[in-house]
Amino acid sequence: MTLERFEEQDFFACCGSTRFAKEMASAYPFTSLDDAISAARNIWFNKVDVNGWLEAFSAHPAIGQSPSSAHASHASAQWSKGEQSTALATSTASTLQELSDGNAQYRQKFGFVFLICASGRSTAEILAELKKRFQNRPIVEFEIAAQEQMKITELRLGKLFSTKSIAASTGNQ
Amino acid sequence: MTLERFEEQDFFACCGSTRFAKEMASAYPFTSLDDAISAARNIWFNKVDVNGWLEAFSAHPAIGQSPSSAHASHASAQWSKGEQSTALATSTASTLQELSDGNAQYRQKFGFVFLICASGRSTAEILAELKKRFQNRPIVEFEIAAQEQMKITELRLGKLFSTKSIAASTGNQ
Numbered sequence: 001m002t003l004e005r006f007e008e009q010d011f012f013a014c015c016g017s018t019r020f021a022k023e024m025a026s027a028y029p030f031t032s033l034d035d036a037i038s039a040a041r042n043i044w045f046n047k048v049d050v051n052g053w054l055e056a057f058s059a060h061p062a063i064g065q066s067p068s069s070a071h072a073s074h075a076s077a078q079w080s081k082g083e084q085s086t087a088l089a090t091s092t093a094s095t096l097q098e099l100s101d102g103n104a105q106y107r108q109k110f111g112f113v114f115l116i117c118a119s120g121r122s123t124a125e126i127l128a129e130l131k132k133r134f135q136n137r138p139i140v141e142f143e144i145a146a147q148e149q150m151k152i153t154e155l156r157l158g159k160l161f162s163t164k165s166i167a168a169s170t171g172n173q
Numbered sequence: 174m175t176l177e178r179f180e181e182q183d184f185f186a187c188c189g190s191t192r193f194a195k196e197m198a199s200a201y202p203f204t205s206l207d208d209a210i211s212a213a214r215n216i217w218f219n220k221v222d223v224n225g226w227l228e229a230f231s232a233h234p235a236i237g238q239s240p241s242s243a244h245a246s247h248a249s250a251q252w253s254k255g256e257q258s259t260a261l262a263t264s265t266a267s268t269l270q271e272l273s274d275g276n277a278q279y280r281q282k283f284g285f286v287f288l289i290c291a292s293g294r295s296t297a298e299i300l301a302e303l304k305k306r307f308q309n310r311p312i313v314e315f316e317i318a319a320q321e322q323m324k325i326t327e328l329r330l331g332k333l334f335s336t337k338s339i340a341a342s343t344g345n346q
Contacts, residue, residue: 139223146312
């Protein structure tokens with residue numbers, strides 16, 4: 001089965017790099033989710049340059065904060081909320097404040113938002129990761145952030161495929 | 174002996190990152206060139222973020238081309254010419270064209286200028302390096318470019334120290 005109706009903006013919602021979205025749209029159609037993830041990994045790590053990585057990072061809200069109007073897309077904003085649901089459920093006013101302070105210090109040191117695949121992670125786990133990663137050299141942290149972005153992209157591609165499949169089956173009934 | 178009269182703009186001519194220049198000016202005075210180089214390495218690799226690396230890269234002309242008016246400073250432009258003197262002396266119209274084409278492809282893939290410590294290197298050597306490095310993943314090439322920038326910075330700090338020492342001795346006569 002070839003999945004239908006994927007457009008550049010769908011891929012941009014998965015990963016907010018213009019180059020990534022264009023290359024995914026060119027590589028389309030995919031025969032399966034695995035096929036799409038494999039193409040996405042190749043594009044993200046081999047073709048998107050460092051400016052594209054920074055562009056994609058800037059599409060994310062700070063962890064614990066609501067997506068801003070500058071967010072890449074409605075789908076991306078909704079997914080971001082869902083990915084942070086465990087963190088939000090396990091947070092308190094005090095841990096949220098700590099996260100906010102940690103985020104600000106992180107951005108001050110590295111020049112981009114603290115990026116973590118938050119899905120299923122508690123606020124305490126995220127805070128521990130933030131403190132650990134804050135010690136890294138900027139170039140090391142840059143590559144870790146790119147790996148986290150790839151994890152987020154994979155989860156979102158999965159959601160995209162399931163949404164579109166459901167839409168396609170509903171349309172066929 | 175403490176070397177006198179180093180300012181932020183002197184360090185900016187060595188490496189066109191604002192953060193680098195500010196941090197070097199804060200770390201000043203240095204007791205020796207080795208002391209300055211050691212501070213510079215720490216600042217460049219541990220404190221300057223990836224945006225600062227891109228800022229510094231953008232202060233360089235493409236290899237084989239004249240420094241533009243956007244060049245960081247007069248000193249930086251003069252040093253750049255000197256660093257490329259071996260390459261220019263060994264170049265032909267054909268190799269210069271190849272270098273220009275290679276530079277354009279490199280910038281297209283990586284999003285920044287091809288950076289190499291050209292001092293003492295022939296055009297043929299530089300072209301061979303460009304072809305080899307063009308195969309790299311963007312993140313790998315980003316770190317190599319930063320290492321080349323550090324080599325250039327070290328050479329320029331050496332020139333800065335010798336210039337200032339000469340100026341100081343002349344002033345003392």
